[in-house]
Amino acid sequence: MTTSTPSSSQGESLRLGRATIRDVVPYPTERSPCAADLSDNTNLFGAPPAALRELTTAGRDEITRYPGLHARRLREALADYAGVRSDQVVSGCGSDDVIDSAVRAFAEPGERLAYSDPTFSMIPVFAKVNGLVPSPVRFASSGDIDPDALLATEARIIYICSPNNPTGSLATRRLVDRVIERAPGIVIIDEAYAEFTDDGRVSEAPDHDRVLVTRTLSKAFGMAGFRIGYGTGSASLVHEIEKVRGPYKENTPAERAAACALREDVSWMRALAAKAVENRERFADALRANGLAPLPSAANFLLVPIANVALVAQQMRDRGIAVRPYPGLPGIGDALRITIGPWALMELALDALLEVRAAAVTIESAG
Numbered sequence: 039m040t041t042s043t044p045s046s047s048q049g050e051s052l053r054l055g056r057a058t059i060r061d062v063v064p065y066p067t068e069r070s071p072c073a074a075d076l077s078d079n080t081n082l083f084g085a086p087p088a089a090l091r092e093l094t095t096a097g098r099d100e101i102t103r104y105p106g107l108h109a110r111r112l113r114e115a116l117a118d119y120a121g122v123r124s125d126q127v128v129s130g131c132g133s134d135d136v137i138d139s140a141v142r143a144f145a146e147p148g149e150r151l152a153y154s155d156p157t158f159s160m161i162p163v164f165a166k167v168n169g170l171v172p173s174p175v176r177f178a179s180s181g182d183i184d185p186d187a188l189l190a191t192e193a194r195i196i197y198i199c200s201p202n203n204p205t206g207s208l209a210t211r212r213l214v215d216r217v218i219e220r221a222p223g224i225v226i227i228d229e230a231y232a233e234f235t236d237d238g239r240v241s242e243a244p245d246h247d248r249v250l251v252t253r254t255l256s257k258a259f260g261m262a263g264f265r266i267g268y269g270t271g272s273a274s275l276v277h278e279i280e281k282v283r284g285p286y287k288e289n290t291p292a293e294r295a296a297a298c299a300l301r302e303d304v305s306w307m308r309a310l311a312a313k314a315v316e317n318r319e320r321f322a323d324a325l326r327a328n329g330l331a332p333l334p335s336a337a338n339f340l341l342v343p344i345a346n347v348a349l350v351a352q353q354m355r356d357r358g359i360a361v362r363p364y365p366g367l368p369g370i371g372d373a374l375r376i377t378i379g380p381w382a383l384m385e386l387a388l389d390a391l392l393e394v395r396a397a398a399v400t401i402e403s404a405g
C-alpha cells in the first residue's frame with residue numbers, strides 16, 4: 039500500500055469499495071466564481087418569477103416536517119405541463135435521480151446499459167454504480183442514432199438522449215420508434231433539452247409499456263438549484279421506479295416553488311428558450327465567420343471542435359469564461375461545449391475563445 043495523500047477529487051480508491059465502482063471519477067462540481075459560467079447548460083437568463091416569489095414565503099412546517107405537503111401539487115403541475123395523468127409521472131431529485139432509479143428498477147447487476155457515444159457523461163456512471171455493464175455504440179455517420187447498433191447490444195436498458203448532450207443532435211423519430219419496437223427491455227429517452235425544440239414525446243410515453251421519457255426543471259426552466267426532475271411512462275412503469283427511488287427526495291420549499299413556476303411561468307420559459315435558440319444561431323454564425331465549425335444543435339449549447347481543448351478551456355477560464363472541454367470524443371475529436379445565454383455573455387466568450395486561439399497559433403508558428 040502506498041500512502042499518497044488523496045487530492046481534492048481523486049482520492050485513492052478504497053480497497054473495500056466495490057470493484058465495479060473503482061474507476062468511477064466523481065462528477066466535478068467545483069464552481070469557483072468567474073465572469074461568465076457557460077459550462078453547465080443552465081438558464082443564464084434567470085430564475086422563474088413565481089419560484090422567486092414562493093421561496094420567500096417558506097412556512098415553519100415546511101422546514102420541520104418531512105415533505106409531502108406539496109408533492110401532490112408538484113406531481114399534478116408536472117402532469118398538466120407534460121400532458122399526462124398524474125399517475126403517469128414520477129419526480130425525483132433531478133432527472134439524474136429518476137434515471138438512476140430506473141436503471142436499478144429495470145436491470146439486474148451484470149446486465150447491459152447501451153447508449154450512443156458521446157452522450158451525457160453520467161450514463162456510464164449510473165451503469166457502473168448499479169453494477170451494470172456500460173455498452174457504448176457509435177453514432178451513425180450522419181450524426182443520428184444507429185438503432186441496429188443499439189439493439190445489437192441486447193441491452194436491458196437502452197438510453198437515448200435527444201437533443202443529445204454534448205453534441206446537440208436530435209434523434210430522428212422513426213429511428214427511435216425502431217428501437218422502441220425491438221428493444222428487449224426498457225428505453226429511456228432523455229429530453230433534458232426538449233424545451234429548445236418542437237420535438238419530444240413526453241406525452242406519448244405512457245402509450246408504451248417500455249418507454250420512460252425524462253425531463254428536468256434544471257435547464258430551460260432555470261431551477262437547477264432546486265434539483266427537480268421527472269419522468270413520464272405508463273402508470274405501472276412509473277410505479278416500479280417510485281419503489282426504487284424511495285420517499286422524500288425533493289424538498290418542500292422547492293416542490294412548492296416549482297409547482298407555481300409550472301403553473302405561472304411557462305410563457306416566461308418559452309420566451310427565454312426562444313431567445314437562447316436565436317442567440318445560438320447568431321453565435322454559430324460568428325464562430326463560422328472565424329473559421330470554426332460548430333455542430334448543428336437543437337439545444338441551448340454548441341459543441342465546437344477545436345484542437346488542444348483542455349488547454350483552450352483552461353486559458354478561457356483564466357480569462358474568466360468557464361466552458362466545458364471534451365477531449366477525444368469518438369468520431370469528433372477534441373471539442374468545447376459552450377452554453378448559450380444572453381448575448382453580452384456570448385460576446386465575452388467569443389472574444390476569449392478567439393484570443394486564446396490566436397495565442398495558440400502564434401506559439402505554433404513560432405515553434
Ligand SMILES: *Cc1c(COP(=O)(O)O)cnc(C)c1O
Nearest residue numbers: 132133134158203230254256267
Ligand atoms: C443536465 C442534464 C440532466 C440532469 O438534470 P438534473 O435534472 O439537474 O439532474 C439529465 N440529462 C442530461 C442530458 C443533461 O444534460
